[in-house]
Amino acid sequence: MNKGNVLILGARSDIAKAIAHKFAADGYSIQLAVRGMSDMESYVSDLALRHRVSVTTHEFDVLAIDRHLSFVEGLEELPVVAVCAVGLMGNQSESEENVASAIQVMRSNFEGPASIFSHLANCFEVRGSGTLVGISSVAGIRGRASNYVYGSAKAGFSAFLSGLRNRLSTKGVHVITVLPGFVNTKMTEALSLPPALTAEPVEVADAVFKATVRKKNVVYVRSIWQLIMLIISTIPEQIFKKLKI
Amino acid sequence: MKLSGWGRYPTHNVRESAPRSIEQLQEFVAAGSAVARGNGRSYGDSAVSAFNTISTRHFNKMISFDTQTGTLVAEAGVLLGDVISSFLPLGFFPYVTPGTKYVTLGGMLAADVHGKNHHLEGSMYNYVDWFEIIDASSKMIRCSRKENSELFSWTIGGMGLTGIIVRVAIRLRPIESAWIAQTTVPVKNLNEAIDAFENNLSSTYSVAWIDCLSSGGSLGRSIVMLGEHAHESVLDDVQKKTLFKHVDRAKWTLPVALPRCLLNRVTVKVFNAMYFRYGQKTKGTRLVSWDSFFYPLDALLGWNKIYGRRGFLQFQCVIPLEKSSEGLHELVTEISSTGGGSFLAVLKRLGESAGGISFPMSGYTLALDFPVNGRNMKLMDRLEQITLQYGGRFYLAKDARMSKSTFRSSDSRVTDFISMRENSGMNQNFESMQSTRLGL
Ligand SMILES: Cc1cc2nc3c(=O)[nH]c(=O)nc-3n(C[C@H](O)[C@H](O)[C@H](O)COP(=O)(O)OP(=O)(O)OC[C@H]3O[C@@H](n4cnc5c(N)ncnc54)[C@H](O)[C@@H]3O)c2cc1C
Ligand SMILES: NC(=O)c1ccc[n+]([C@@H]2O[C@H](COP(=O)([O-])OP(=O)(O)OC[C@H]3O[C@@H](n4cnc5c(N)ncnc54)[C@H](OP(=O)(O)O)[C@@H]3O)[C@@H](O)[C@H]2O)c1
Numbered sequence: 001m002n003k004g005n006v007l008i009l010g011a012r013s014d015i016a017k018a019i020a021h022k023f024a025a026d027g028y029s030i031q032l033a034v035r036g037m038s039d040m041e042s043y044v045s046d047l048a049l050r051h052r053v054s055v056t057t058h059e060f061d062v063l064a065i066d067r068h069l070s071f072v073e074g075l076e077e078l079p080v081v082a083v084c085a086v087g088l089m090g091n092q093s094e095s096e097e098n099v100a101s102a103i104q105v106m107r108s109n110f111e112g113p114a115s116i117f118s119h120l121a122n123c124f125e126v127r128g129s130g131t132l133v134g135i136s137s138v139a140g141i142r143g144r145a146s147n148y149v150y151g152s153a154k155a156g157f158s159a160f161l162s163g164l165r166n167r168l169s170t171k172g173v174h175v176i177t178v179l180p181g182f183v184n185t186k187m188t189e190a191l192s193l194p195p196a197l198t199a200e201p202v203e204v205a206d207a208v209f210k211a212t213v214r215k216k217n218v219v220y221v222r223s224i225w226q227l228i229m230l231i232i233s234t235i236p237e238q239i240f241k242k243l244k245i
Numbered sequence: 246m247k248l249s250g251w252g253r254y255p256t257h258n259v260r261e262s263a264p265r266s267i268e269q270l271q272e273f274v275a276a277g278s279a280v281a282r283g284n285g286r287s288y289g290d291s292a293v294s295a296f297n298t299i300s301t302r303h304f305n306k307m308i309s310f311d312t313q314t315g316t317l318v319a320e321a322g323v324l325l326g327d328v329i330s331s332f333l334p335l336g337f338f339p340y341v342t343p344g345t346k347y348v349t350l351g352g353m354l355a356a357d358v359h360g361k362n363h364h365l366e367g368s369m370y371n372y373v374d375w376f377e378i379i380d381a382s383s384k385m386i387r388c389s390r391k392e393n394s395e396l397f398s399w400t401i402g403g404m405g406l407t408g409i410i411v412r413v414a415i416r417l418r419p420i421e422s423a424w425i426a427q428t429t430v431p432v433k434n435l436n437e438a439i440d441a442f443e444n445n446l447s448s449t450y451s452v453a454w455i456d457c458l459s460s461g462g463s464l465g466r467s468i469v470m471l472g473e474h475a476h477e478s479v480l481d482d483v484q485k486k487t488l489f490k491h492v493d494r495a496k497w498t499l500p501v502a503l504p505r506c507l508l509n510r511v512t513v514k515v516f517n518a519m520y521f522r523y524g525q526k527t528k529g530t531r532l533v534s535w536d537s538f539f540y541p542l543d544a545l546l547g548w549n550k551i552y553g554r555r556g557f558l559q560f561q562c563v564i565p566l567e568k569s570s571e572g573l574h575e576l577v578t579e580i581s582s583t584g585g586g587s588f589l590a591v592l593k594r595l596g597e598s599a600g601g602i603s604f605p606m607s608g609y610t611l612a613l614d615f616p617v618n619g620r621n622m623k624l625m626d627r628l629e630q631i632t633l634q635y636g637g638r639f640y641l642a643k644d645a646r647m648s649k650s651t652f653r654s655s656d657s658r659v660t661d662f663i664s665m666r667e668n669s670g671m672n673q674n675f676e677s678m679q680s681t682r683l684g685l
Contacts, residue, residue: 039266042320046306050331186265 007031007079009060009116010086014185015135017043018205019083024051026209031079033060033071062086062112063104072119081212082120083133084113088150089187095149102149109153114160121164121173128172131212134161135178135204138220141229144245165217176211177218180204181225197224248298251549252288252645254556254617257678259293263300267411271383273299274409280677281409283352284324286345288559289645290678291404292352301351304411307331315417316374321351321410326543328417329535334489337417338474338535340372344591346540351410356642357402357603359610361450361472361539363595364442370401370599374414378407381670385411395601399665402603404641406666406675406685422488424475425450425538428530431521435465435577439570439609442469442594449473450538453592454524456517457580457613465577467592468524472538484532498546502554517589552616560625561612561640562632563595569609572635576611576628583624589613602662604640612643622646641679649684659685 006023008016011032020030024047032055034040040057047055060071072078088108095102117132124130139147140154158177165175182188182198199221211219220226235243249256261282264270273279280294281301292298301322308318315337317328325339326346332338341360343353352358354376359368375389378400388397400407428448432438438453445451450472459466477485542548549557564572573592580590590613598606615621629651632639638655639647653659663685666672672685679685 042306042308045308049307049310050327189263 003028004080005029005031005075005077007033007075007082007120009033009062009082009084009113012039012043013085013087013187014201015180015183015204016083016085018201019085019208020047021050022202022205022209023081024053024055027051027053028081029054029056029077031056031058031075033058035059035061060116062116063107065112065115068116069119071116072123078123078127078130079120080129081131081133082117083135083208084117085135086113087135087137087187089147090150092145092147092149105149106153106156109150110156110160113157117160117164121168121175124173125168125171130172131174131176131215132161132164133176133178133208133212134158135180135208136161138179138181138225138229141179142232142240146245174212174215176208176216178204178208178211178221179218179225179229180221181228183221197222197228248282248285248293249556250285250287250289250292250645252557252559252614252617253549253552253554254558254645255290255678256556257290257293257295259295259298261298261300263302265303267379267385270299270304270379270409270411271385273297274379274674275383277674278676279409280675280680281321281351281355281405283322283349283355284347286343286348286352287356287642289643290682291356291641291644293678294676295678295681299409301349301409301411304351308412310335315419316414317417318412318414319350320412321354321376322349324349325353332417333423333535336419336421336489338420338423340366340416340418341369342539344540345543347543350413350415354401354410354413355403355405356640357600357605358642359593359595359605361452361593363593363605364446364451365449365596367596368402368599368603368605369415370603372416373397373401374416376400376410376414377412379409379411381408381674383674395665399601399662402600403662404602404679405677406662406680407671408675420474420489421477422475422480422484423490423535424480424484424488424532425472425535426475426479426530427533427538428471429524429527430469430471431524431528432467432469434463435467435573436570438465438467438469438592439573441467442592442609445469445471446594451594454520455577455590455592455611456521457577457590458514458517460578460581464574464581466521468521475532480532496544496546502550502552504553520589552614555617558615558617558621558625558645559612559643560615560628561610561643562628562637563604563606563608563610563640564632564635564637565606565608568635568637572631572637573609573611575631575635579624579627579631580613583620602656602658604638604642606638608637610640612640641683644679647683649682652683 006028008020011034024030044055088105090105136158137154139151140158143151161177182193184198204221207219207221248259279297282292282298304320304322306320310317325348343358353369357368357370377387430441448471453467453469455467593610595605
């Protein structure tokens with residue numbers, strides 16, 4: 001029952017791992033794309049043992065945009081689903097003091113993911129099928145003082161995904177924008193997040209899997225976030241600019 | 246953060262970390278007073294350290310499986326339920342399983358868990374080939390029956406007090422089918438229950454549910470359940486098609502703690518009466534799924550909230566074989582006369598002991614739950630005294646309240662365990678709220 005490959009970019013992320021397990025459990029082969037292979041052995045054996053699917057690893061750096069085309073061409077099999085979980089939250093105050101680190105955050109969350117998705121989209125378009133899943137963030141819905149560098153890059157990525165979806169909707173290629181709120185992962189380990197608003201990585205994986213099957217366009221994880229963001233985006237700028245949120 | 250065991254009592258405000266690499270784990274251990282936490286299914290404070298509780302949740306990968314020998318190598322944080330869903334389809338099942346599949350392999354070794362087949366096949370100890378552990382000097386070492394054999398023996402059953410297990414090699418059992426041929430034997434009282442166990446020592450699985458509220462001539466009326474992995478030949482066509490099928494049963498989640506008044510003598514009596522009527526009706530042998538045979542409670546996720554906000558206690562002791570009948574009669578009489586609102590007690594025949602400080606010994610073990618309140622605390626004091634009087638001992642994986650002196654007088658091996666910990670420096674590096682309370 002070979003269902004084809006699911007390519008996971010930024011596969012070491014906790015969210016990506018949960019997504020890999022979810023698709024593998026359904027019988028998909030898995031292509032794991034990460035930068036650096038040092039700790040991948042047990043990850044691969046685990047996926048293969050639990051789900052008896054083929055698992056391959058691929059060196060991938062989202063910032064090395066000049067190598068993205070050859071990365072895609074080098075895949076033995078073009079995936080049926082590609083998920084981008086790459087992300088870099090960075091540190092807002094550091095981004096303010098040091099513009100170079102702000103640019104790294106912007107490139108890691110927007111330029112790099114948009115670049116790799118552009119190549120994949122072109123291949124999917126030629127084939128006439130495929131699903132692209134971009135993990136963006138609710139942080140991209142409105143810029144806030146506490147993390148607008150990260151947020152702006154996610155906003156760019158979300159807009160890119162929406163345009164891509166529009167372009168490919170008649171070409172058999174589907175694009176999904178995932179907008180998680182807080183998720184309990186390595187990225188947020190040091191923060192103390194409100195439990196009721198914080199999803200586990202498996203919830204993101206379930207949402208992504210469902211969205212792929214049902215061809216959804218934009219998915220929130222934990223629906224409360226849709227309401228929160230609705231409220232946040234309707235606050236008049238005059239008031240918003242003075243808020244500490 | 247607030248942490249407790251499955252009984253939700255006692256609760257402590259502690260620091261928990263979740264290292265992602267061996268190096269990080271070693272650093273945490275070096276900080277001292279550490280204890281591992283698997284999936285928190287021990288009832289009391291075994292997996293809670295005031296300063297340094299270390300979750301194994303990121304050590305959750307399976308590494309290899311040998312279909313010839315059934316040997317699985319996996320990290321200690323892997324859940325038993327995942328082992329089943331991964332290898333049942335290949336025709337393998339755990340040799341030993343507790344009454345829930347939501348436990349980690351590390352937790353199963355640390356408690357040296359026993360299952361319904363202990364009388365015949367022993368505890369987890371028997372199915373561990375080797376493990377790797379971060380020891381008191383923060384080094385990772387391998388232990389087996391040949392290599393570091395003393396540490397091997399103290400660790401299986403040692404409740405996390407000898408180090409943090411990171412990787413294990415255990416053997417799984419090849420089975421003909423995942424269906425269980427279950428034989429239900431309703432019995433009128435405790436003596437008949439003991440007879441049923443003794444007459445069925447060759448049954449792979451045996452367990453009894455005792456009604457602890459009945460008294461007089463029906464003191465200890467029970468439903469004894471025997472089980473075997475069904476041979477392919479006894480299955481019908483549909484069952485043959487699902488020889489090793491892993492079906493996820495419908496699960497229900499109990500979202501909030503129930504009000505305490507829901508569990509009282511009347512409701513429990515009604516429940517028990519219904520249960521025993523059902524037992525009478527299902528008397529005889531029939532095929533049941535492995536999930537409902539081994540894990541009836543897993544169908545209700547979060548059932549531990551049934552006992553209300555204050556949580557609950559579990560009492561589990563074992564009475565040596567030659568005094569089992571007398572000891573059990575006295576225990577059940579005490580419980581039936583106080584009626585602390587326990588649903589049902591589990592009675593089980595155990596076989597020989599294995600690990601250095603493991604709980605099981607040849608005899609009968611009785612386990613039951615009580616909501617936390619003053620009256621039940623006193624009842625448990627009395628149950629402990631009765632157990633001591635008959636030379637029995639207590640299961641640390643269930644304990645949340647025992648006193649130092651009770652534990653010490655229950656088990657002559659405790660002093661050796663304490664001096665072993667002192668001599669190796671383990672007492673500095675590994676400590677749980679339970680070990681502090683019990684002076685281990
Ligand atoms: C519904 C239910 C039914 C049960 N039925 C049975 C039964 O039939 N038979 C039986 O024997 N037990 C039974 N138990 C008890 C259970 O099997 C044990 O408490 C087991 O240890 C729980 O595993 P865990 O992963 O949740 O461990 P935790 O509760 O997290 O930890 C338990 C102990 O193991 C130690 N530990 C955990 N991981 C490691 C590690 N990696 N290295 C070193 N130490 C570690 C902890 O420090 C602690 O002392 C039952 C429990 C429940 C809730
Ligand atoms: N956690 C949350 O609360 C939350 C909320 C909303 C959205 N998200 C988004 O969800 C996605 C997954 O994040 P996560 O929470 O699982 O956190 P994470 O563990 O930090 O995952 C981010 C992943 O991106 C990878 N990455 C970063 N830069 C890279 C590069 N140059 N090349 C290749 N890979 C790179 C990292 O790889 P390394 O492992 O090699 O560092 C890491 O695995 C991200 O896009 C994140 O923005 C997270």
